[in-house]
Structures are given as C-alpha cells and as structure tokens.
Amino acid sequence: MLHDPIKTYSTASFRQAYIQPEAPQKPLLQPGFEQFFIVRVEDMMRQMKLPVPPTRTDASSLVFLTDGEAVMDIGSETYTIGPHECLVVPAGQVFAFASGVDQNRGYLCNFRPDFLVGPPAAGNRPPEFEFLRVWGNPRIRLTTETAGFVQQLMDRMLQDHAGHALAHAALQQAYLVALLREISQDYRPVAAGPAAGAHLANRFRELLFAHFKTQQLVADYAAQLCVSPNHLNKVVKAATGKSPTTWIAEAVVLEAKVLLHQSALSVGEVAAEVGLTDASSFSRLFKKHEGLTPLEFRRRIEKSGNRPHPS
Numbered sequence: 001m002l003h004d005p006i007k008t009y010s011t012a013s014f015r016q017a018y019i020q021p022e023a024p025q026k027p028l029l030q031p032g033f034e035q036f037f038i039v040r041v042e043d044m045m046r047q048m049k050l051p052v053p054p055t056r057t058d059a060s061s062l063v064f065l066t067d068g069e070a071v072m073d074i075g076s077e078t079y080t081i082g083p084h085e086c087l088v089v090p091a092g093q094v095f096a097f098a099s100g101v102d103q104n105r106g107y108l109c110n111f112r113p114d115f116l117v118g119p120p121a122a123g124n125r126p127p128e129f130e131f132l133r134v135w136g137n138p139r140i141r142l143t144t145e146t147a148g149f150v151q152q153l154m155d156r157m158l159q160d161h162a163g164h165a166l167a168h169a170a171l172q173q174a175y176l177v178a179l180l181r182e183i184s185q186d187y188r189p190v191a192a193g194p195a196a197g198a199h200l201a202n203r204f205r206e207l208l209f210a211h212f213k214t215q216q217l218v219a220d221y222a223a224q225l226c227v228s229p230n231h232l233n234k235v236v237k238a239a240t241g242k243s244p245t246t247w248i249a250e251a252v253v254l255e256a257k258v259l260l261h262q263s264a265l266s267v268g269e270v271a272a273e274v275g276l277t278d279a280s281s282f283s284r285l286f287k288k289h290e291g292l293t294p295l296e297f298r299r300r301i302e303k304s305g306n307r308p309h310p311s
Helices: 011-018 041-047 144-164 169-184 195-211 218-224 229-240 244-262 267-273 279-290 294-304
Strands: 036-040 052-055 060-068 070-074 077-081 085-089 095-097 104-111 139-141
Touching (some): 036 041, 041 104, 052 244, 104 144, 104 169, 218 229, 218 244, 229 244, 244 267, 267 279, 267 294
Antiparallel strands (some): 036 104, 052 095, 060 085, 070 077, 070 095, 085 139
C-alpha cells in the first residue's frame, strides 16, 4: 500500500535544510517570508547549501535574470536561462540544482499559492497562469520591452519588501499579479499546434501528475479522456515532442529520485512506492533515464553531504 513518505518542504523548513544561517543584524529573509519574499538572486545563491538534490516545496519560485546564466533541473528537464529570461518552479514541482555557483544577477521571488488570492472574500480566486502548473513550461523568454517592465516591477517589489516586509501585503500582492500578467504575455506553452490537440495534451499531463503511481498505461488515460490510445499517442507526441509512454516513465523516475533523496527505503520499496512491483525492471527504467542505477544515484547524493535524515 502506498504511504507517500515524500516530504513537501514549507519555505521555513526548506530554509532550515538548504539556506545557511543569516547574520541577525542583516537578515536576507524578512518576517512573513513563509508567505512571500523577494531577494536578489545573487544574494540568495551566496547563502545556499549546495547542491540541492531533487525536492519539492509548497511555494512557487520565479527567477528573472538581468545578467549571467542560471541552470536548474525542473521536473525531468534541465533548463538554462540568460538575461531577460525567467524560470518558474510551481508549488509541488520537483527541482534541483548543482553545487557550481552560477555567475548571475537578477531577482528571486517566492510565494505560496494563497498569497495570490489576498484577504479572504466572497468569490476571491487566484488568477490562472499555466506556468504555475506542474505541467506548464517553466522557461519564459521575455521581449526587451517586457523585460524592462518586469525589472522595474521586481525592483519596486524588492525595495518595498526590504523596507516594510509584509506590512504592505496588499500592495505586494498587486505587484505580484501585475508581474505574472506581464510575464504571461511572452509565455509559450509546451503543447503546441492546433488548439484541440494542445488542450488534450494538457489534460493528459494534468491527469498524469495526479495518477501516475497507480495508472501507468496509455490506455488508462485514453479511457478517462474518451479517446483511443492511438489517438492520444499521436496527439501528445505532436503537441509536446514526447510520447505519453515517455511522459509516464519520466514522472515515475522523477518521483523515485525524490524518494531516493529523502527516504531510507530500499530500491524495491521505492519501486513499490512509484507503482512498480519488480525492482529489477524499475532499476533498468531508472538507469535508462538517469544513466545511473538507483543505488548509484543515492550514493552520489550521500557524497554531496546534503541528504536529510529520513524521518
């Protein structure tokens, strides 16, 4: 029976695990950082305990660079961005980054999903942005004009937050929504092509991230989407460049990487947690996608010195 031992870090627990203690007289994170904070990305990287192995948090992060480059693993892909580009890690998405400190400058904004809603009120709903979903495209290239607006907004947010923390929470919420709307103008989804095909591919990936532990056949998803497996295969491959089978395998391996990092489960137990009954088949699948066996992957994390004590 699945018991899902994976820990989703809060911002506070992630800080404790992966951010070095700050000088009391000049803290990097202001009161209320669990809900929202914005800092210069170069200041945050100086405080990080690197590397950060595959993990997830309950907040979304947005990196915008003005200079240099940044490299991060988000989901099953590795992304590199440069000036005038953004990387978005949605709440609940798996991410990791290596020990080499990137030479860059820019901004890092971190916020819980409920921060977008504002004070409780009848009918209050957070605005919808595809890049804040785990299946969205995390890399966004901005035009020169949009990048200028984004930099002005983030600089204003940084100044206000450094001086007032969350005393002006409603103002910061308004700035944040405006920032996300500016970025969304230049967003390009993963699923391309005809609207109907892109919509089906997005629905498939949304179902996948919710059910991949128990549903690992293309036919399972085709039945829920009321299409044939062949049609789903063709549409998803055309829209995303990857077959449904590949998406399923990558979701399984990604979850296994987090388990190997966070837990003391054996390889066989990890296989069972991600829905595979045969440890040998799981090991072959893992090595096919990662180039390492599950045990080799775990040893590499242990050598980094940044593996938490399993609870």
